[in-house]
Amino acid sequence: MQKIVITGASGFLGGRLLKHLTHRMMAQRVVGTGRRTERVAEFEREGCCYEAGDLLSVDFCETLLAEADTVVHCAALSAPWGKREEFVKANVVATKNLLKAAQKKGVKKFVFISTPSIYFNARHRFNVSESDPLPTRMVNEYALTKWEAEQEVLSQYSTCFQTIALRPRAIIGAEDTVIFPRLLRAYESGRLKIIGNGQNIVDLTTVRNVIEAVNCAFNAPAEAWGQAYNITNGEPVNLWEEINFLLKELGLTPVTKRIPLAIADAVARLMEVKAQLTRGTEPTLTRYGIGVLAKSLTMDISKAQTLLNYHPVQTTREGIIEFIEWYQTQQP
Numbered sequence: 001m002q003k004i005v006i007t008g009a010s011g012f013l014g015g016r017l018l019k020h021l022t023h024r025m026m027a028q029r030v031v032g033t034g035r036r037t038e039r040v041a042e043f044e045r046e047g048c049c050y051e052a053g054d055l056l057s058v059d060f061c062e063t064l065l066a067e068a069d070t071v072v073h074c075a076a077l078s079a080p081w082g083k084r085e086e087f088v089k090a091n092v093v094a095t096k097n098l099l100k101a102a103q104k105k106g107v108k109k110f111v112f113i114s115t116p117s118i119y120f121n122a123r124h125r126f127n128v129s130e131s132d133p134l135p136t137r138m139v140n141e142y143a144l145t146k147w148e149a150e151q152e153v154l155s156q157y158s159t160c161f162q163t164i165a166l167r168p169r170a171i172i173g174a175e176d177t178v179i180f181p182r183l184l185r186a187y188e189s190g191r192l193k194i195i196g197n198g199q200n201i202v203d204l205t206t207v208r209n210v211i212e213a214v215n216c217a218f219n220a221p222a223e224a225w226g227q228a229y230n231i232t233n234g235e236p237v238n239l240w241e242e243i244n245f246l247l248k249e250l251g252l253t254p255v256t257k258r259i260p261l262a263i264a265d266a267v268a269r270l271m272e273v274k275a276q277l278t279r280g281t282e283p284t285l286t287r288y289g290i291g292v293l294a295k296s297l298t299m300d301i302s303k304a305q306t307l308l309n310y311h312p313v314q315t316t317r318e319g320i321i322e323f324i325e326w327y328q329t330q331q332p
Helices: 012-024 040-045 058-064 084-104 141-155 179-188 207-218 239-249 261-278 287-294 302-308 316-330
Strands: 002-007 028-034 049-052 070-073 109-113 125-128 162-168 228-231 297-299
Touching (some): 058 084, 084 109, 179 316, 207 302, 239 316
Parallel strands (some): 028 049
16 A cells, blocks of 8 residues: 655645545555644544644654655645744755655655746746746745745655655635635734735636645656646636635625725835844845735646646636635634
């Protein structure tokens, strides 16, 4: 029986992937891991195997990967703000530990969940491909350390140790605890406003489509390994139309108030400077956060379609509705 290990299983994507593969891949043993333990009971009810541990421990990585055939590395420190050393440990050192343990234990396939944050340059960008030039400076430590980790993963590729990187854009769907919940918290506090003209076009990715991409990676032909792939829903949408669709479906008043991009960006810069000088926590506004809400970013997924045979199985609206149905069950 082959063994598949999923890191970051206590998070959104990793948890959904753990449950999906546990239910679908009966011929294989699926094990999830993460540092947190609050989802253990949930995973037990689903029949999932979960082992808590720290990827910064070389011994734990080796024990975890004993008899493993495939690794899906979802674990990461994902935040727009923080100390570089924390991002290096979580995103680079942990990945290196996992790669060494995987090769030592004879793992054959290593799927790395990367990020398209590496493409962000504070400008509108359309149909970005994997071969397009990257910004000379990454937008934040998250993007930089994920890029460093991705390069480490792909550099380890060989015919005996097949590695691949997926770059899913803005993951949404049931169990999302980041994107839509953060927007809803901003809405409830009266802080959510349309930044700029509200016409920015973006790609989103439902978690179900990311899972589909992982399945495609498992079955990728030899020539597809050792490379990175953009993953999206394949249907660019107007971001604020989708946000207002979410609000309307939840019985909330759509957002109509606007703030000029220049003003929002200036405020974000001031907040960042203050946080740096005081070594404070993440500012309420960051330039990256402003850019995500105000700038267009769409990605070319033709490479994944051609080499991985990836084709989205869920639309953006279906993913939003999936989130809404789940979110409503979480409310008291």
